[in-house]
Amino acid sequence: MITNADITIFNKVVDKASRGHIFRPTVIRGVCFVHRFSRTGGTEEQTEDAYVIRIPLSATVNGSPAMDSYLPQELYSASVEGHWTIQKDDVILKGDSLSDVTEVRKSPLEHCLITNWQDDTTRGSEFVAHMRIGGV
Numbered sequence: 001m002i003t004n005a006d007i008t009i010f011n012k013v014v015d016k017a018s019r020g021h022i023f024r025p026t027v028i029r030g031v032c033f034v035h036r037f038s039r040t041g042g043t044e045e046q047t048e049d050a051y052v053i054r055i056p057l058s059a060t061v062n063g064s065p066a067m068d069s070y071l072p073q074e075l076y077s078a079s080v081e082g083h084w085t086i087q088k089d090d091v092i093l094k095g096d097s098l099s100d101v102t103e104v105r106k107s108p109l110e111h112c113l114i115t116n117w118q119d120d121t122t123r124g125s126e127f128v129a130h131m132r133i134g135g136v
Helices: 101-106
Strands: 005-015 020-040 046-056 091-094 111-120 130-135
Touching (some): 046 111, 091 101
Antiparallel strands (some): 005 091, 111 130
16 A cells, blocks of 8 residues: 555544543554545535545554554543544544644644544455545
8 A cells, every 4th residue: 555644633532621522633654645526416516625544554653553552432432541543523634743633623734524434454465454534
């Protein structure tokens, strides 16, 4: 798989102290990041940004394999420290930034909101196995 970017994934978690949501950033190096334009229906032709991000088994977090610190969504909330996950409405930024997610949403840098994902790590060879993320 061709890798062309590093990303920062901002995982949304509940802050027990404030009882609100906070976003925890994790920088993942060596991913495939593709920005596409999709056409939407209706009487007028409109285009919408669409993103496809693939995180291969060779991707890293802090120099270690990224999949070593990945937790499925249902296990993540109990053990967020040192881990990351993929869940709907998380934010992905192309590039490495540990800034606040509100700054990312206002920035002109490429970023997206996760709308879907799929675990493709169990099929194919280690060179093509990946986590696939779709976003807008």
